[in-house]
Amino acid sequence: MPSHSLTPRIRGLAASLLLSSLPFLASAAPTTVLFVGNSFTYGDPAGGPNLVMPYNRANVTDLNGLNIGGVPGLFKAFTTEKGLSYNVSLETQPGVGLDWHYNNRLPLINQSWDHVVLQSFSTLDAARPGNPASLIQYSGLLANLLFGQNPNVDIHLDATWSRADQTYRPGGAFYGQSIYAMEKVVSAGYHAAEAANPHIDDVIEVGQAWARTWETGFADLNPYDGIDAGKVNMWAPDSYHASVFGYYLEALMFFGDITDMDPMTIGYDQVARDLGISAQQALFLQVLASQTLQGVPEPETMALLFTGLAGLMFVRRRTRRTKA
Numbered sequence: 001m002p003s004h005s006l007t008p009r010i011r012g013l014a015a016s017l018l019l020s021s022l023p024f025l026a027s028a029a030p031t032t033v034l035f036v037g038n039s040f041t042y043g044d045p046a047g048g049p050n051l052v053m054p055y056n057r058a059n060v061t062d063l064n065g066l067n068i069g070g071v072p073g074l075f076k077a078f079t080t081e082k083g084l085s086y087n088v089s090l091e092t093q094p095g096v097g098l099d100w101h102y103n104n105r106l107p108l109i110n111q112s113w114d115h116v117v118l119q120s121f122s123t124l125d126a127a128r129p130g131n132p133a134s135l136i137q138y139s140g141l142l143a144n145l146l147f148g149q150n151p152n153v154d155i156h157l158d159a160t161w162s163r164a165d166q167t168y169r170p171g172g173a174f175y176g177q178s179i180y181a182m183e184k185v186v187s188a189g190y191h192a193a194e195a196a197n198p199h200i201d202d203v204i205e206v207g208q209a210w211a212r213t214w215e216t217g218f219a220d221l222n223p224y225d226g227i228d229a230g231k232v233n234m235w236a237p238d239s240y241h242a243s244v245f246g247y248y249l250e251a252l253m254f255f256g257d258i259t260d261m262d263p264m265t266i267g268y269d270q271v272a273r274d275l276g277i278s279a280q281q282a283l284f285l286q287v288l289a290s291q292t293l294q295g296v297p298e299p300e301t302m303a304l305l306f307t308g309l310a311g312l313m314f315v316r317r318r319t320r321r322t323k324a
Contacts, residue, residue: 030085033258034063035072035092036101036109036142037119040160042070042092043247046236051275052247061089063108068092074251075258077271084259097121098138109142112150115258117204118142119158122240123166123182124189129173132189136196143199154201156257159183159190161210161246164239168224179214179221183207204257206250209292210234218284219245232281244275245285252289263289 035041043052056073059080068090069076076088091108093100097120101109109116118139123129143155162182166172174182190203213219213234220231223239234246242250248271252263263286272282290296 030087031114032087032112033072033075033089033115033117034109034111034113035070035075035088035090035117035119035254036098037090037092037117037158038096038121039092039094039241040122040250041072041090041117041119041158042068042094043073044094044236044241046238046241048236048243049276051244055271055274059088061087063089063091064093064105071247071251071254074248074271075254078251078255078266078269079259081266081269081271082259082261095121095126097125097134098142099134102138102141106145110145110149113146113153114150115154115156116142116146117156117158117254117258119160122160122163122186123173124186129166130185130189132192135189136193139193139200140197143197147199153199154258155199156201157190157193157203158250158254159187159203159205159207160250161207161234161242162186164223164235166240168222168239180211183211202257204253205292206253209249209253209288210246212288212292213245213249213285216284216288218281218288244277245281248272248275248277248282249285249289252286253292256289256293263293 043055045051045053052074053068053070055069056077057067057069060069060073060076062068070090070092072088072090076086079086091101091105093105098118120135120139125131125134139157146153146155162174162179163172164179166182167174167177167179169175186207187203187205194200194203214221218232219234220227223233223235227233232245233243235241236243251271252266255261255266256263264283266286268279268282272279277285
């Protein structure tokens, strides 16, 4: 057989190999994640060290062009450390709820994404604390549009933490109640929003993870009467926003929920080092995030911390909805 007759066969084989590799190439494309929220998402230090807002900003896309890294920047760093390919974007505005984003930034949000995390006002409604009506309405409107862009999008709601200023100060919406009260109301509001729309996949229980820091004695319950020795302050100096510990825990919750990987597999990472969090503190916060995501009862926290089984038995207690 003349040598030149091999050329068409070689070309055909090459074409077949290329076509067969296309699904692999498609699956290797970076996963896209958009974070929509306010200062609780972009990491306002509120008088503390400005470490989170600018963090890793070169590797995330701020759709508003403000060059913010924030908690999405921490999340991006976690995924990079674990060898995951994620394109991370954020769209944030201080002191607003999802209604504001819908009415003012919709063209930036309404694109095709693989994951979207929605975070609304810290008390659910600035004018009517504890009322989830606006959250339910606008998370639903956004979810419907995002589903229209990508029927496989996973939409997550970020249920945030109790505010000390709303609990311990006269005039606060939760004044005189337990520090845990606000978190329970906020969580219930986000779950009501999830139940109201079939395109919303789950609620990320950041506030519950914070509650574990107080239950276990890792963090101080009341920053207004001083911080007990050996404990950390989860809040920034305004007792409203988060300290580096609070934002780090929030990012761990995002990581575990979105990637379905155990936060305990992160270990003492560069993010913790950059934020001034010790190895012991980072590991403990990873345990709390892991157990919150799994729904493990709090009394098991200390026992699991010393088992050395990080990442081996991570099972999410979450049922994803079937996209329709």
